[in-house]
Amino acid sequence: MSALLLALDGLLSISVVALAWATVTRREPRQAVILFIAFGLLLALVWARLRAPDVALAEAAIGAGLGGALMLAAARRALIQRDAAPSPAPPEEAGR
Amino acid sequence: MKRREAAITALVLVLSVVLAWAFWNAFSGPTGDRLAELTATRVPESGVTNPVTAVLLNFRAYDTLLELAVLLAAILGIWAVGKASPGFLPAGAVLRALVGLIVPLLIIAGGYMLWVGGHAPGGAFQAGALLGAAGVTLRLAGYPAAGLPPEALLRVTIGLGVLIFTLCGVALMALGYGFLTYPLDLAKWLILVIETAATLSIGATLAAAYLGGRADPTDSGDGVTR
Amino acid sequence: MTAHLIYAAAGLALVVLGAWSFLVHAPLLRKLVALNVMGAGVFHLLISVGYRGLDAPPDPVPHALVLTGIVVAVSATALAVAFGQRLEGSAGEQDRD
Numbered sequence: 566m567s568a569l570l571l572a573l574d575g576l577l578s579i580s581v582v583a584l585a586w587a588t589v590t591r592r593e594p595r596q597a598v599i600l601f602i603a604f605g606l607l608l609a610l611v612w613a614r615l616r617a618p619d620v621a622l623a624e625a626a627i628g629a630g631l632g633g634a635l636m637l638a639a640a641r642r643a644l645i646q647r648d649a650a651p652s653p654a655p656p657e658e659a660g661r
Numbered sequence: 662m663k664r665r666e667a668a669i670t671a672l673v674l675v676l677s678v679v680l681a682w683a684f685w686n687a688f689s690g691p692t693g694d695r696l697a698e699l700t701a702t703r704v705p706e707s708g709v710t711n712p713v714t715a716v717l718l719n720f721r722a723y724d725t726l727l728e729l730a731v732l733l734a735a736i737l738g739i740w741a742v743g744k745a746s747p748g749f750l751p752a753g754a755v756l757r758a759l760v761g762l763i764v765p766l767l768i769i770a771g772g773y774m775l776w777v778g779g780h781a782p783g784g785a786f787q788a789g790a791l792l793g794a795a796g797v798t799l800r801l802a803g804y805p806a807a808g809l810p811p812e813a814l815l816r817v818t819i820g821l822g823v824l825i826f827t828l829c830g831v832a833l834m835a836l837g838y839g840f841l842t843y844p845l846d847l848a849k850w851l852i853l854v855i856e857t858a859a860t861l862s863i864g865a866t867l868a869a870a871y872l873g874g875r876a877d878p879t880d881s882g883d884g885v886t887r
Numbered sequence: 888m889t890a891h892l893i894y895a896a897a898g899l900a901l902v903v904l905g906a907w908s909f910l911v912h913a914p915l916l917r918k919l920v921a922l923n924v925m926g927a928g929v930f931h932l933l934i935s936v937g938y939r940g941l942d943a944p945p946d947p948v949p950h951a952l953v954l955t956g957i958v959v960a961v962s963a964t965a966l967a968v969a970f971g972q973r974l975e976g977s978a979g980e981q982d983r984d
Contacts, residue, residue: 627958
């Protein structure tokens with residue numbers, strides 16, 4: 566039981582750090598933000614395992630959800646501004 | 662790798678060693694009385710049974726009040742910097758239809774979160790986040806004001822958390838208790854009142870922050886151009 | 888005891904990773920993401936300190952601290968996004984890389 570739990574702890578920690586690494590090394594800002602949202606949700610899962618359900622709820626809703634939405638909108642604006650020169654045909658994003 | 666980048670990497674590695682050493686020292690050193698036991702014995706005096714809510718709204722209420730003030734300062738800064746950005750595409754038909762289902766659900770879930778925070782995981786922040794999420798969903802579905810009230814009312818809503826919190830504190834002082842020191846028989850209701858006000862203003866603030874500035878009344882909400 | 892150390896190490900790794908990315912990468916949005924990762928690392932460290940094993944109730948004080956911290960981090964992010972938008976708007980056609 567304890568060994569199984571330890572394996573779970575290790576697995577969760579490694580995936581959190583790996584996801585953070587993927588987030589900060591991604592060049593494309595939009596993809597980085599999407600990875601950040603995934604990272605926040607996984608972190609919420611880890612905090613639920615660490616018996617902090619209040620904080621996990623807040624992180625999933627505020628940290629990953631609203632923070633991610635804010636930065637996604639910013640990434641999108643940057644994208645529009647970058648290809649503003651010809652008639653802009655930005656990718657569909659309203660349905661996330 | 663450029664030389665500057667290599668230097669930064671080396672410095673950050675040194676920082677990580679220092680941080681690890683500091684944490685290990687703090688972790689393996691002698692531990693005195695921990696706050697956890699103290700909190701656990703005092704939770705019955707707080708008016709709520711969820712220890713996190715007890716800490717947030719009672720034992721460290723000052724902290725939460727100032728945190729709401731930080732939120733207020735942030736939204737004031739955002740409003741001072743500029744107008745809301747119009748850069749959104751028109752929403753798809755599915756999202757527009759789903760909004761009628763999702764937004765009421767989010768509001769009900771927010772109310773539930775607020776109430777359940779007294780004795781189980783939940784509370785003002787989670788409830789406010791759900792209201793803010795409802796605002797974001799509305800904005801994405803093409804409502805330019807994200808379901809927020811007109812500006813005069815919006816200002817009141819955003820200031821409500823700090824206002825009610827401070828008023829409760831001052832009223833308690835006038836009654837002879839300390840600032841934000843709740844008497845036991847009133848504690849539950851005071852916490853509920855403060856949390857309700859905080860929920861409303863957190864939700865409104867987060868939705869308004871997502872708009873990224875003051876809503877422009879002439880904006881149709883579907884414009885892509887800047 | 889080991890679980891604490893594993894999670895605390897992960898928190899430290901997140902802080903360091905965020906700090907490194909914040910310093911190395913130039914685009915503003917990437918700096919913002921890095922700053923958020925760094926903040927998440929601090930929160931993770933606090934949560935792992937508050938954890939006291941499966942049979943003892945966790946320490947609610949760090950949880951409350953993290954809860955307020957998350958909201959403050961998001962409001963700071965929103966403010967930073969607004970500033971960035973204003974910066975890019977006024978910088979016009981200057982390079983932003």
